[in-house]
Amino acid sequence: xxxxxxxxxxxxxxxxxxxxxxxxxxxxxxxxxxxxxxxxxxxxxxxxxxxxxxxxxxxxxxxxxxxxxxxxxxxxxxxxxxxxxxxxxxxxxxxxxxxxxxxxxxxxxxxxxxxxxxxxxxxxxxxxxxxxxxxxxxxxxxxxxxxxxxxxxxxxxxxxxxxxxxxxxxxxxxxxxxxxxxxxxxxxxxxxxxxxxxxxxxxxxxxxxxxxxxxxxxxxxxxxxxxxxxxxxxxxxxxxxxxxxxxxxxxxxxxxxxxxxxxxxxxxxxxxxxxxxxxxxxxxxxxxxxxxxxxxxxxxxxxxxxxxxxxxxxxxxxxxx
Amino acid sequence: xxxxxxxxxxxxxxxxxxxxxxxxxxxxxxxxxxxxxxxxxxxxxxxxxxxxxxxxxxxxxxxxxxxxxxxxxxxxxxxxxxxxxxxxxxxxxxxxxxxxxxxxxxxxxxxxxxxxxxxxxxxxxxxxxxxxxxxxxxxxxxxxxxxxxxxxxxxxxxxxxxxxxxxxxxxxxxxxxxxxxxxxxxxxxxxxxxxxxxxxxxxxxxxxxxxxxxxxxxxxxxxxxxxxxxxxxxxxxxxxxxxxxxxxxxxxxxxxxxxxxxxxxxxxxxxxxxxxxxxxxxxxxxxxxxxxxxxxxxxxxxxxxxxxxxxxxxxxxxxxx
Numbered sequence: 001x002x003x004x005x006x007x008x009x010x011x012x013x014x015x016x017x018x019x020x021x022x023x024x025x026x027x028x029x030x031x032x033x034x035x036x037x038x039x040x041x042x043x044x045x046x047x048x049x050x051x052x053x054x055x056x057x058x059x060x061x062x063x064x065x066x067x068x069x070x071x072x073x074x075x076x077x078x079x080x081x082x083x084x085x086x087x088x089x090x091x092x093x094x095x096x097x098x099x100x101x102x103x104x105x106x107x108x109x110x111x112x113x114x115x116x117x118x119x120x121x122x123x124x125x126x127x128x129x130x131x132x133x134x135x136x137x138x139x140x141x142x143x144x145x146x147x148x149x150x151x152x153x154x155x156x157x158x159x160x161x162x163x164x165x166x167x168x169x170x171x172x173x174x175x176x177x178x179x180x181x182x183x184x185x186x187x188x189x190x191x192x193x194x195x196x197x198x199x200x201x202x203x204x205x206x207x208x209x210x211x212x213x214x215x216x217x218x219x220x221x222x223x224x225x226x227x228x229x230x231x232x233x234x235x236x237x238x239x240x241x242x243x244x245x246x247x248x249x250x251x252x253x254x255x256x257x258x259x260x261x262x263x264x265x266x267x268x269x270x271x272x273x274x275x276x277x278x279x280x281x282x283x284x285x286x287x288x289x290x291x292x293x294x295x296x297x298x299x300x301x302x303x304x305x306x307x308x309x310x311x312x313x314x315x316x317x318x319x320x321x
Numbered sequence: 322x323x324x325x326x327x328x329x330x331x332x333x334x335x336x337x338x339x340x341x342x343x344x345x346x347x348x349x350x351x352x353x354x355x356x357x358x359x360x361x362x363x364x365x366x367x368x369x370x371x372x373x374x375x376x377x378x379x380x381x382x383x384x385x386x387x388x389x390x391x392x393x394x395x396x397x398x399x400x401x402x403x404x405x406x407x408x409x410x411x412x413x414x415x416x417x418x419x420x421x422x423x424x425x426x427x428x429x430x431x432x433x434x435x436x437x438x439x440x441x442x443x444x445x446x447x448x449x450x451x452x453x454x455x456x457x458x459x460x461x462x463x464x465x466x467x468x469x470x471x472x473x474x475x476x477x478x479x480x481x482x483x484x485x486x487x488x489x490x491x492x493x494x495x496x497x498x499x500x501x502x503x504x505x506x507x508x509x510x511x512x513x514x515x516x517x518x519x520x521x522x523x524x525x526x527x528x529x530x531x532x533x534x535x536x537x538x539x540x541x542x543x544x545x546x547x548x549x550x551x552x553x554x555x556x557x558x559x560x561x562x563x564x565x566x567x568x569x570x571x572x573x574x575x576x577x578x579x580x581x582x583x584x585x586x587x588x589x590x591x592x593x594x595x596x597x598x599x600x601x602x603x604x605x606x607x608x609x610x611x612x613x614x615x616x617x618x619x620x621x622x623x624x625x626x627x628x629x630x631x632x633x634x635x636x637x638x639x640x641x642x
Contacts, residue, residue: 113447188431229399
């Protein structure tokens with residue numbers, strides 16, 4: 001890891017290198033069982049610019065690592081489900097990915113569950129989210145099959161590890177102890193699971209959406225080892241500012257071009273991370289943040305490939321090695 | 322079935338009688354394996370008036386049929402998930418039901434998937450929806466375990482059968498052949514699956530939401546025997562009126578007190594059914610509709626109990642009889 005100056009921007013492309021190297025090594029070691037490389041099938045059924053860009057990166061990254069990447073463009077959304085179901089059943093296919101939004105409404109949540117759990121590299125199957133919320137690391141009672149994590153929340157965690165927000169002197173599972181984080185986004189895809197992940201790792205998390213602000217903290221329940229959620233009140237700039245006063249990390253994911261997080265709310269020396277495809281911080285963030293990560297997409301792609309390798313491993317184990 | 326006059330209102334309470342009688346008989350015949358009656362656990366974590374009313378009906382209906390009904394009120398929504406998970410694991414519990422909305426956003430779709438598929442009397446598990454869309458009737462390849470249907474869409478179908486919109490002279494699976502239906506609501510919970518069910522049974526369905534109008538018709542795909550969906554255009558009153566011109570059935574489910582379906586759009590002699598908890602038709606509907614069903618809740622409760630009995634049967638079969 002190269003040193004970075006305070007106020008410096010840290011690019012996802014630098015952070016992802018280490019992970020891509022790991023993926024590369026594992027793919028090399030897998031050459032006997034996947035002589036042509038693993039096959040990742042991605043479905044694009046919209047003309048969203050961010051999705052296209054993400055599709056291009058994924059393709060390039062795959063190519064550089066010996067992963068076969070097949071982008072299947074679907075002109076009529078009505079045929080997307082059948083196309084996914086065929087890929088689910090196709091033994092050649094190792095991983096499946098869908099670029100969202102497709103329908104741009106609750107139907108997208110239906111589509112997420114259509115992707116076979118065993119090929120769901122994005123980790124969007126309900127089981128993966130449920131395991132995340134409950135801090136469950138395995139899919140089976142024998143602890144033989146590792147669960148995976150949804151790739152964007154996972155990418156943010158990996159970025160926070162890279163930036164040393166996670167303190168490795170603390171025991172695993174509690175390395176954010178004492179840290180305060182603000183997450184501006186509470187989608188079911190990223191914001192809520194991310195807040196839960198960070199709380200499960202010991203942080204106090206202020207989860208912000210347009211309706212209200214909630215506090216996620218480590219749960220007391222022994223049975224589920226689950227975070228606890230508390231309503232702090234309706235959303236207001238004042239309440240947000242209060243939450244930010246001593247926040248060590250500010251994470252944004254507002255899907256809007258015009259939204260800018262107020263720089264004046266950022267504590268001097270905070271870490272700022274934006275996972276929205278729009279720039280949620282303006283350039284003045286650099287006058288406050290110790291470290292600033294303007295986008296996370298390239299780390300997300302690395303996590304997606306990491307998930308694929310784990311899924312391949314799980315499928316081999318389930319097939320009886 | 323008693324005769325009804327044209328223009329008459331048909332109440333869900335009359336329609337449900339036949340189904341409740343069937344449920345009663347099956348519960349009687351089950352007394353050796355369930356001496357105390359089956360146990361249905363319902364979670365209420367909101368103070369929605371419609372939900373409370375629905376909870377009361379369910380309780381009364383259960384009582385009259387020898388079903389034990391336990392309403393578990395959850396004050397802090399944060400504990401709902403754990404409460405459902407305990408009920409999932411409790412062998413005493415035969416069926417689980419959650420009164421929605423809980424969070425009133427996408428988190429509700431997460432909660433739906435937390436309920437164990439084997440106790441999900443509402444039929445909201447992804448597998449049940451996916452089977453509905455693809456016209457798949459069984460959960461296993463041996464065709465031993467019958468799938469269930471989400472209870473509100475199923476209730477509307479049963480109402481349409483009762484009202485003789487389904488023509489029993491036609492072969493099963495095509496009994497709506499030639500019929501045109503309008504469904505005003507395209508939620509993932511009711512509107513979209515209902516449109517698919519009707520299309521899979523041979524109808525042409527105009528599915529209406531605030532954004533656009535779509536046409537669902539019987540699919541040509543042999544593999545999945547799935548309906549086809551076509552976009553007709555952005556929503557406008559004109560387009561809606563056009564779709565209604567020769568519609569045999571108009572079904573509404575708009576969750577708004579102020580919404581009223583325009584009576585002038587209704588074809589003389591159409592069948593009108595409202596599944597919203599608000600009255601989506603005003604009283605003038607009776608001057609146009611041959612048959613009018615102002616609410617469906619009581620049939621939904623009957624379907625929910627029917628689903629529970631099927632789930633009990635499936636669980637017995639899975640346990641090896």
